[in-house]
Structure formats: structure tokens, C-alpha cells
Amino acid sequence: MAAHMSAGGKKIVGVFYQxxxxxxxxxxxxxxxxxxxxIRDWLESNxxxxxxxxxxxxxNSELEKHIEDMHVLITTPxxxxxxxxxxxxxxxNLELVLTAGIGSDHIDLLAAAATGLTVAEVTGSNTVSVAEDQLMRILILLRxxxxxxxxxxxxxxNVAGIAHRAYDLEGKTVGTVGAGRIGRLLLQRLKPFNCNMLYHDRIRINPELEKEIGANFEEDLDVMLPKCDVIVINTPLTEKTRGMFNKEKIAKMKKGVIIVNNARGAIMDTQAVADACSNGYIAxxxxxxxxxxxxxxxxxxRYMPNHAMTPHTSGTTIDAQLxxxxxxxxxxxxxxxGEDFPAENYIVKEGELASQYK
Incomplete structure (x- = not known):
């Protein structure tokens, strides 16, 4: 399957919410x-x-009817x-899979690479939207x-029913697991709140930017976790991170921790999170x-106590959609x-996975 083909009568399937x-x-x-x-008028006019x-x-789905002869699939997180x-x-006939947004873990990337498919996403398109949402959820939960x-x-x-577990963000320690585009934007937005900021990532932030943001690098995740009052998940879903936050990892956290996860649900052990919220270990x-x-x-x-969950909306604000x-x-x-995409948009190109998915 060729990565790029010349124009002319391509069948493109888009999967979006109603x-x-x-x-x-x-x-x-x-x-x-x-x-x-x-893009309907533009595509059909061409x-x-x-x-x-x-x-x-x-x-029996509508998507399944078109799988055998579609050239391009567009889907969203x-x-x-x-x-x-x-x-x-x-x-x-499939040549290209595009993610309208960020995060292509809904695709079997190894199979895509082995078959020669090109997989790409719109890198950076909704990073601001997600970072703002994370900050909002931190405040919603803390307060x-x-x-x-x-x-x-x-x-x-009943003021007492609220006040007995409401806190300020100032002075708290917030750690982000992953400090890519979204993680860095979150840290920048946290700075005015005068909280202590930590981050864990496989790649350290540029020293000048790290100093400007005021966040400290933690090489060992298990060392960072018990220091944090708030933990934000900002790592992509890969085979290494799938189910990473299980019962044992949660036990390394401080009792009463607040967790915000706008990355991917499967990074968490679903039942372990529900149990820890139910017994109060996760506040x-x-x-x-x-x-x-x-x-x-x-x-x-949906039913665990003290949660602030919504459908997957943080990265699909109107601004992000545009x-x-x-x-x-x-x-x-x-x-x-037949032209190349911006390099940062590729998730699979010519059989190679992007570094964050390896």
C-alpha cells in the first residue's frame, strides 16, 4: 500500500459523533x-x-460496509x-488513516506499520483545549x-458538607506524568498559582524552558508519585503505559491524592481507580x-464517589474543531x-512508528 497516491476518485470515510x-x-x-x-463540498468538487x-x-456497521474499498479513513479520539x-x-485499498485531533491509539499501529499504511494526526490542534480542561478539573476537585x-x-x-474537603491549589505539589505539548502547557498555566510543580518524562525539558516554567524533573516515577497532592496523566497510550496505574502503582501515591486524566482511559486500571475512590485513598x-x-x-x-468525569470533550471545543x-x-x-505531511504529524510512516509509540 503506497503512502501517498495521486488525486482522482478517492473514497474517503469519516467517523464522527452525531x-x-x-x-x-x-x-x-x-x-x-x-x-x-x-470539507464535503471541497472533496466532492474535486x-x-x-x-x-x-x-x-x-x-453490520456502516463503517464495515466501506472497509474493503475505502482509500482514506478519518476518525477522532x-x-x-x-x-x-x-x-x-x-x-x-486503504492507504491513509487520519486522526482528526491527537492520539492514534485506537489504531493497531503495529499492523498499520506492517501493512505499509500511513497514519497521521493533527499534532498540536487541541493541546491548549486539553491543558485548560485539566486545570479546570484540578480546581473543581480541589475546591x-x-x-x-x-x-x-x-x-x-450545607456549607460544612463542602468545606470539610475543600483546599487551595497554592502550595500544593502537582506532578504531571508526561511533559509533552499538553504537559508543558499545563505547567505554564499552573505557575501563577504558586504551587510546586514536578514532571516525569522520558525526555527532559530544555533547561531554559524548565527554568522559565519552574518545574522540577523527576527521573523516577515511583519517587515522584508519593510527593504529589495532584497527579495529572499526560502520557500517550502505548503497550508500555496500558494499565500502568494499577493497584500497586496507586498505592505508591499519597493518600488523599487527586488524579486528573485527559490522556487515555486505558492507562488506568479501571477497577483499581474505582476501588481507591470508594475507600477514599483517591480523594x-x-x-x-x-x-x-x-x-x-x-x-x-460513572458511579464512584468524588469524581469529575465527562464524556470525551476536552479536545473537541469549537476552537479545537476548527x-x-x-x-x-x-x-x-x-x-x-503526493506531498509529505509536516513531520510531527506522522504516527506511522513507511513502516516506522513515531518515537512516542515505540
Whole structure:
């Protein structure tokens, strides 16, 4: 399978979430099925066939109907089409898989590499959106905001019920597991709060930037964890990080820790998190990533105490949608012309995985 082919009659399938009644509420709402990334007219005017659906699961799904003859698949982390080795094997014409956003772990990257598929994403498109969301969740959990809001909705008034577990962010130690684009943006946004900042990553931040941010590097994750009042997960999901935060790893954390995870749900041991929230070892857990997605109704994180969970929304703000839609259009245009993408956008190229997935 060639990485780039010349233009002419390509079949492109996009898998996005349905907007339904919200589709017409904002003309910039392009990240949904109805918005179709805003590229339908452009694609079809250039002779391409563009199919968009939210139906992605199972042998009878709309996606499955088009697997054998599609050339390009566009999917998102927010409503991921799981591109398994079995699906890749069926996709005889597939040349390119694009992630509209950041994070391509819904794709079997080893199978993609072995088959010669190109996998790319819109690097940087929603980093600001996710970093802002992480900061919001830290404050929501530390200040015990949600029970207060729920009191108001229920017509109650019990200050003690909120205040007994509400804290300031100032003076707390916040550690990020991963300090790539999102992790660094979060650290920069935390600086004005006068908290102690730590980070663990396989690559150390440039010394000048590290000094400017005011964060300290921790080479050993197990040394960093017990120091932190707040831990933020900012590492990609790989075979090394899948299920990394299990019962044993959580036990290394400080009792009463707050965890924010907008990276990937499968980095956490689902039941271990639910148990630790239930017994109070984790004082609060917040994020917008689950495994699988959409999360089933019986997912234990829906019902554990002291959580601030939402559907996967942090990286799909309207601003982020416009950025990743523009990035997808740019890469498709380059693909049709046989040109390379920006180097940082590649996840799999010519059989090689990007370093963060190795």
C-alpha cells in the first residue's frame, strides 16, 4: 500500500459523533457527522466520494460496509473507530488513516506499520483545549465544587458538607506524568498559582524552558508519585503505559491524592481507580477519557464517589474543531498531490512508528 497516491476518485470515510439537535446551533460545529469537518463540498468538487457516519461497531456497521474499498479513513479520539488488525487486513485499498485531533491509539499501529499504511494526526490542534480542561478539573476537585453545585440544584444549603474537603491549589505539589505539548502547557498555566510543580518524562525539558516554567524533573516515577497532592496523566497510550496505574502503582501515591486524566482511559486500571475512590485513598478523580468509548452504562467510573468525569470533550471545543478540521484538509490536500505531511504529524510512516509509540 503506497503512502501517498495521486488525486482522482478517492473514497474517503469519516467517523464522527452525531450532533442531532445541536448540529445547527453553531456554524463552526464541524467536528460532528453533520459538520463533516467542513470539507464535503471541497472533496466532492474535486471528484472524491465522501461518506460520513457515526456507526462504527460490528460487522453490520456502516463503517464495515466501506472497509474493503475505502482509500482514506478519518476518525477522532472522541468517537473512535477502532482500526484493528482484522479491519486493516480487509481494507485492501486503504492507504491513509487520519486522526482528526491527537492520539492514534485506537489504531493497531503495529499492523498499520506492517501493512505499509500511513497514519497521521493533527499534532498540536487541541493541546491548549486539553491543558485548560485539566486545570479546570484540578480546581473543581480541589475546591470540592461539584457537591456544592449539586446542593444548589437540589435546593439544599450545607456549607460544612463542602468545606470539610475543600483546599487551595497554592502550595500544593502537582506532578504531571508526561511533559509533552499538553504537559508543558499545563505547567505554564499552573505557575501563577504558586504551587510546586514536578514532571516525569522520558525526555527532559530544555533547561531554559524548565527554568522559565519552574518545574522540577523527576527521573523516577515511583519517587515522584508519593510527593504529589495532584497527579495529572499526560502520557500517550502505548503497550508500555496500558494499565500502568494499577493497584500497586496507586498505592505508591499519597493518600488523599487527586488524579486528573485527559490522556487515555486505558492507562488506568479501571477497577483499581474505582476501588481507591470508594475507600477514599483517591480523594478525587477527574477526566474525560474512558475505555472503551463511548463508555457503557455500567462503567464503574460513572458511579464512584468524588469524581469529575465527562464524556470525551476536552479536545473537541469549537476552537479545537476548527484547528483539526483545517489540519485534516491540509493533509488530504498534500496526500492528493503526493506531498509529505509536516513531520510531527506522522504516527506511522513507511513502516516506522513515531518515537512516542515505540
Amino acid at each position: 450532533a442531532g439537535e445541536y448540529a445547527d446551533k453553531n456554524p463552526d460545529f464541524v467536528g460532528c457527522v453533520e459538520g463533516a469537518l467542513g 471528484g472524491h466520494h465522501y461518506i460520513v457516519t457515526d456507526d462504527k461497531e460490528g460487522l 472522541f468517537h473512535p473507530a477502532y482500526v484493528t488488525a482484522e479491519r486493516i487486513k480487509k481494507a485492501k 470540592n465544587f461539584l457537591p456544592g453545585y449539586q446542593q444548589v440544584v437540589k435546593g439544599e444549603w 478525587g478523580y477527574g477526566g474525560d477519557v474512558w475505555f472503551p468509548q463511548p463508555a457503557p452504562k455500567d462503567h464503574p467510573w 484547528r483539526y478540521a483545517s489540519g485534516v484538509k491540509d493533509m488530504l490536500d498534500r496526500y492528493f498531490k
